Amino acid sequence: MTETSEEARLLAERRARRVLGGVSLVLGVAVVGAASVVLQVTAGERPARSNPQHLARQPADNVAPAVPPTPSKYVTYELSGDSGARNITYVGNELTVAQETSAELPWSRTLEQLTPSSGYFSISAQNPAAGSLTCRIVVDGQVVSQKSTTVAKNVVTCSHSR
Template structure:
């Protein structure tokens, strides 16, 4: 004699009250269907009288930088013995000014307009017939000073 009811009977097709497991393909299809339905419901719709809303992009306004300009006073001074030759310096507007020969002492004052944050470029070059001393002042402050001695020597002074 055997033991009655030791194993469970298998489900018979169509038997009421019994659930049978679904295949994994059916579950995946169901999840996709739910995702599509939720997306369709949540996404804004475009109609002929109401276009689809544009993506929200923050508006950024960039103002052009305005450089404040200032006028600076540049004084070139050249001292030494007798004369200097081939004198060249940066004049008003940034142009180069040249003089073949100048009697010493010599000086010139120019007005230069530049951006307030930038220094003004100033330069003087000359050849000597003896000793030469160059000094450049910007708005009253000495920004460069240099000297040379000897016939035919070249002096270059810049700031």
């Protein structure tokens, strides 16, 4: 049994889409993983900030030192557009990688990131069809990254480091 040229073309397109989707996912995970390693390595190289001398000489007077509150960052990852999103990959809490295979739009996830545990934020998603797909990262109410694509099968990536 032989395939017609149209059937062969459709089969080749399906194979190419599967390969492209897999490659996009692997690249997204690799980028997020590499950024995670770089941040963890460089975090250990930062010089510690010393206290001013006049603060270090204060008497104790049997008073427990005040523990400063742990600051946090609320990070919201957003996707919007016309045709949904595929292969969504984003940096979760403590620099973990989180993934979703597909989503209807609009889509968002809000995470509380304890400072300074993480200073890198990233999201990528594949546009399933022609039309717009926009990613956005909002940190404590302020947009820190926004990118768009209108090309089918393209991957859009937003990232930010502080």
